[in-house]
Amino acid sequence: xxxxxxxxxxxxxxxxxxxxxxRRIPPPACxxxxxxxxxxxxxxASFSTTPTFNFLLSSKQDKKSHQAFVRRWQKxxxxxxxxxGAHVDPFDPTSPVRIAPEEQGEEVEVLDDEQAELDPSKQxxxxxxxxxxxxxxxxxxxxKKWIKHAEExxxxxxxxxxxxxxxxxxxxxMADQIEKLSGSLYTIRDENLMMAQDxxxxxxxxxxxxxxxxxxxxxxxxxLRDAFHQAVVxxxxxxxxxxxxxxxxxxxxxIYDPPEWIKDVQLERTRKGKYILSFPKDKTFTEETxxxxxxxxxxxxxxxxxxxxxxxxxxxxxxxxxxxxxxxEAAESPSPLPVMDPATPAFKRAALVKDDDxxxxxxxxxxxxxxxxxxxxxFAEPAKPTERVAxxxxxxxxxxxxxxxxxxxxxxxxESAVRSAEQEVSDIRxxxxxxxxxxxxxxxxxxxKPSPAAQWNHVPFTDPAxxxxxxxxxxxxxGHYISDRxxxxxxxxxxxxxxxxxxxxxxxxxxxxxxxxxxxxxxxxRKRLAKLAKHQPEVAKTKLKINAGELLRxxxxxxxKRELTHAQRRVKTGLEKVVIRELEAKHLLPGRELEHNQEYxxxxxxxxxxxxxxxxxxxxxxxFAHKRSKNATRGx
Amino acid sequence: xxxxxxKTVATAQNGVGAFILPCKRITLSYCDWAGSSRGMNxxxxxxxxxxxxxxxxxxxxxxxxxxxxxxxTADYLNGHRKSINVKNMTPEGVKEKIELLRNASPxxxxxxxxxxxxxxxxxxxxIWSPFHGAxxxx
Numbered sequence: 001x002x003x004x005x006x007x008x009x010x011x012x013x014x015x016x017x018x019x020x021x022x023r024r025i026p027p028p029a030c031x032x033x034x035x036x037x038x039x040x041x042x043x044x045a046s047f048s049t050t051p052t053f054n055f056l057l058s059s060k061q062d063k064k065s066h067q068a069f070v071r072r073w074q075k076x077x078x079x080x081x082x083x084x085g086a087h088v089d090p091f092d093p094t095s096p097v098r099i100a101p102e103e104q105g106e107e108v109e110v111l112d113d114e115q116a117e118l119d120p121s122k123q124x125x126x127x128x129x130x131x132x133x134x135x136x137x138x139x140x141x142x143x144k145k146w147i148k149h150a151e152e153x154x155x156x157x158x159x160x161x162x163x164x165x166x167x168x169x170x171x172x173x174m175a176d177q178i179e180k181l182s183g184s185l186y187t188i189r190d191e192n193l194m195m196a197q198d199x200x201x202x203x204x205x206x207x208x209x210x211x212x213x214x215x216x217x218x219x220x221x222x223x224l225r226d227a228f229h230q231a232v233v234x235x236x237x238x239x240x241x242x243x244x245x246x247x248x249x250x251x252x253x254x255i256y257d258p259p260e261w262i263k264d265v266q267l268e269r270t271r272k273g274k275y276i277l278s279f280p281k282d283k284t285f286t287e288e289t290x291x292x293x294x295x296x297x298x299x300x301x302x303x304x305x306x307x308x309x310x311x312x313x314x315x316x317x318x319x320x321x322x323x324x325x326x327x328x329e330a331a332e333s334p335s336p337l338p339v340m341d342p343a344t345p346a347f348k349r350a351a352l353v354k355d356d357d358x359x360x361x362x363x364x365x366x367x368x369x370x371x372x373x374x375x376x377x378x379f380a381e382p383a384k385p386t387e388r389v390a391x392x393x394x395x396x397x398x399x400x401x402x403x404x405x406x407x408x409x410x411x412x413x414x415e416s417a418v419r420s421a422e423q424e425v426s427d428i429r430x431x432x433x434x435x436x437x438x439x440x441x442x443x444x445x446x447x448x449k450p451s452p453a454a455q456w457n458h459v460p461f462t463d464p465a466x467x468x469x470x471x472x473x474x475x476x477x478x479g480h481y482i483s484d485r486x487x488x489x490x491x492x493x494x495x496x497x498x499x500x501x502x503x504x505x506x507x508x509x510x511x512x513x514x515x516x517x518x519x520x521x522x523x524x525x526r527k528r529l530a531k532l533a534k535h536q537p538e539v540a541k542t543k544l545k546i547n548a549g550e551l552l553r554x555x556x557x558x559x560x561k562r563e564l565t566h567a568q569r570r571v572k573t574g575l576e577k578v579v580i581r582e583l584e585a586k587h588l589l590p591g592r593e594l595e596h597n598q599e600y601x602x603x604x605x606x607x608x609x610x611x612x613x614x615x616x617x618x619x620x621x622x623x624f625a626h627k628r629s630k631n632a633t634r635g636x
Numbered sequence: 637x638x639x640x641x642x643k644t645v646a647t648a649q650n651g652v653g654a655f656i657l658p659c660k661r662i663t664l665s666y667c668d669w670a671g672s673s674r675g676m677n678x679x680x681x682x683x684x685x686x687x688x689x690x691x692x693x694x695x696x697x698x699x700x701x702x703x704x705x706x707x708x709t710a711d712y713l714n715g716h717r718k719s720i721n722v723k724n725m726t727p728e729g730v731k732e733k734i735e736l737l738r739n740a741s742p743x744x745x746x747x748x749x750x751x752x753x754x755x756x757x758x759x760x761x762x763i764w765s766p767f768h769g770a771x772x773x774x
Binding site for chain 2: 509559
């Protein structure tokens, strides 16, 4: 028998296998992976993890591992951008990056007394001491909304510190909110407080660079007409004087107190076809005076300081009597505020020190001998315009006073006659217009027979810049913005005025509001024509079209916002009362039975009286009112 | 005891002595948003006043029913109800329909193929029988 040589270790692929067996049995792949270089093994144990010296003997090295090896030694020898404490034990006392024991977060016993000594203001918004609530309802603290509000307060304060100004408010409500959040007033446009007051009175908006127009819009037709008239006169004056048509570029931004006689300024047509302004017959009523008034900027002059009266105390009396003034002490001069040198360039002005009230201020100039004095502010400049304006005002009052007494009554009588005639003529025109079918748009009213009083309607727009300047001024005075479509299509003053009126009183879109609003308007017109018809039979002959106003007056028409419910229908048809009477007869409605009970009714009326009395007394003496919280239940 | 004749009373008929319009109420519903209600809305704003003035005996109710087609409903004296959907109609079309409802009979619309006349009165000439007429001998 031929003996087949068996390998010494069947599972060890390192030992030479006879070629006879090698061909038959392919070595398993997993065993090859255990030891990569079997001829360089240090141990004969299979699956051994003892490191081998492959790096010395193996010719072919793994590229990646070689690179990592090189990189590692490079870092150690040459240094790298690794953090200093990357391979350093921070808890080793000899290491340079050791953590101090204080920072390690050792437990420190804090007694109750010590905690009370800690300043609560420094702890922050959320770290307040617990205070038991004495009056309800309890504040809801916490939650996303509350945290957001707290953050907003901090953000507002930070913004103010960094930029030395507050957010620019768009409305008065916004200004109040900002003042509440940041704790300081909003930044006004300039130091002129008189101008700010006038601005606020005229527009109702905060005095900032971006405020324009009014907070409320004019609705009344008389106010709209006056504002339109004023705007037309102002723009034409600016045009004639060859000034900028944009009044917002002026120092007062177009906000001033217009003179009374501006209403008497009219537009007249010359023989050549041009339109000019005609002023009332007075020397002071000129374009120049109006222009000066339009550019007037109010100023504030501080009053003279009052003299301090020194009272000498009597020699014998050591104690002062009640009410007697004490000896005057020298008023402490306020510490001068540090003011930035005006010579500093613009790029350095932004580098401001954060002014934190919580932190103690560091005095950079602690070794200076004397405090710096602030430079005096210049008050001389605004004196000139005030003088000029004062002169003009004085002249105006003098000249106006003389002829006023003589012509006042005559002027007033003439004015009233003209106005009444104007009204009658416009009413007759409107009555006639009912029969005229117009093909134009709803907002533009075409006047077929222009009367002498309404000539200004036909003044055409030759200069588009004038039209747009007028629209802007009208927007500023009335608060109404004319749409682009109407603005570009307007060819004369009348068109623009009609669009302003249309914008101020838009036609309601829903049927219910239309019938109520338009119907009311038509009924008012009908009543007015009925009054006129008594004196003018011609007007009585005209038959007015039956329209929405009729629906409001007729007794057989019912306008409802919503459909009637079943219960409402029962009440309407009378079924409800029949049902209730039957139920009462069967004693199925105890509440209603009580209604018939006299004693019950008496007690109820007494309770109602008492309630009314309490309400009246609460109104008179609110300090005694009993405030009930929402969460409290009524005790019985 | 003498017998007394049964007193007959003339049967009352609407239109013989007096006439009462059968249509007692017309309810109009509209929508502010739907396009199909434009004609109805225009009719309500401009022409309904004239109709209501000419017909004081009809109670007119107008209410808004959002996101629905416009409908007009007429209630009659006998309790019957007729309604017409006036979607996408012009104001003149709405006017025709409202007048149709006003002029309509309160009875339900029925087919009458073989009976052109309906009456409560007896026939004047009597119902035919084969024995009517001359030259009939039995």
